[in-house]
Amino acid sequence: MDIKRIFTLAGRVFTQIIHDRRTLALIFVAPLFTLSLAGVLLKSNPQDIALGVVNEDQGVAGFSLAGLIVEELKSSDTFAVTDLAPDEVDVALRAGRVKGAVIFATDFSQAIREGRQTTIGLRLEGSNPSTASNIRNHLSRLMMQRLASLATMAGQGGGGLPVLIEPSFLYGGPQFDALDYIAPVYIVFFVFFFVFLLTCVFFLRERSLGTMERLLATPINRLEIVLGYMLGLGIFALIQSAVVLLVTVFALNVDYAGNLLVVFVIEVMLMTVAANMGILASTFASNEFQVVQFIPLVIVPQMLLSGTVWAIEEMPAWLQPPAWLMPMTYANRAMRAVMIKGQGMESIWGDVLILAGFAALMIALGALTVRREVK
């Protein structure tokens, strides 16, 4: 193996990307733009959900419990409350003026007073499940708080305080949200995406321009070509993830616990897998348009199944085996262990080893396809 040749090839790939200003810009702009967008969406709580209220509660001795809850709803940022008559509910829902309506029966306060079971009606528009579940979650949280404080105020049951759940956290903390969970694997996703796609396109171009044939007619061997490519593209992948890291830490206030050196080890392993998968995939594409079709074939399933957003253990049983066949699954798991839990090499070496196995498999498969060229 000739180190000088590997560096020369890496230098050539590097120069080609530097010359291509638009690709260069995209390498950095694309992850930052989408990550910032995701950051804003994941960090923010829903606001001003249009909610109708039908308050028919007649109260007890001039005191209406429902009235207090409605006051609470009106003062919250989450909901924009409109008063409705009972027969207006479905009209308002259909017209889209409200996304849901809370209905208090005439004997609401009376029932509570007498300790009878009672219900609060909730009619939902329901076409967007996420809005519907937002309304349910925020509403029940609000009511729990209000009812609990009312109960305390009234000192019912001889001053018996309502039970409160007070959580404590092994990792993360109360402020830990979806973004903190997703940010570490964002780097994984973009490193994989970038290295896979660029290797694929570069190899395809080498084949179609005939430079691959010419390259193979020089003393450089296949391993040196692969290593040169990994090095040339890897530099950009590493700079890219460094920038993503900086932005998530300083602009999006994501909390990281882990050692950057271990992150680096995971990335190098992942790049090896991605580069070789790219080379392998490029043999199945005859133009750049077909390479684009690898995005839904190779990238999207990995993103969906690798635990990026949905935990694999919570997937349907039949989807779990394919999820464990995705290289990104192991990179994600290792990355989260390092970045969220602050664990080191000692707890992720298994995942790194599996990634190495994937890399070896891809190199072997790639070598088989190259033998098709030199036979």
Add this chain to the structure above:
Amino acid sequence: MEYIIETQQVKRAFGSFEAIRGIDLCIRPGETYGLIGPNGAGKTTLIRMFVGLLRPTAGRVVVLGREMPEKAVLSQVGYMTQARAIYTDLSVRENVRFFGAMAGRQDSKRIDEVIALVDLSDWADSRVATLSGGMQQRVSLACALVHRPRLLLLDEPTVGVDPQLRVQFWDYFGHLNAKGVTIVVSSHVMDEAEHCHRLGFIRAGKLLAEGSPQALRAQAGTETLEQAFLKFSED
């Protein structure tokens, strides 16, 4: 070592199609050898075996004393394909430097020299994509020459090349040949064949006849090489 290239009953099949059907060739040091034949005769297959891109299905190919495929001899071989096979997003100099480095040659003096040889000094730092087709062809030739190969394999180097550049190319080849470089060139154009010391007529994967242009014409008893080729094809 007597011969630069020597093949012994070399055969090459692609599936059931036999592209090369037993060819014996000897190419001598310092000669310009023309592989002449129509499209599909097997010229490219033969050259790709010389450079180790294809493995013979039977027989032997020995280049510079080593049985092919063998990476070690490739630093002494220059290979120019019919396709330009250069990086269009790099400059002329970057292309030449890259292919030079692949063969272990990196001195910038040689790079300038070879760029000057193909008359591209004024465009050395231009992106290849901005150059004309003929200029790109010259870049491709420079990339095949930069490491001072002892053997130059040219697969249809003048296809799609305008007459003026074709004359220029044959000047370069003559110049290199005078310096002792052995050249193997494939072509289906007979008037180019006249530039070669020796020719091999190839058809359907077989060597029909071999010899100097004069000898072949005399042997066939014809006026032109074209007629000679047809005569040999009939036999």
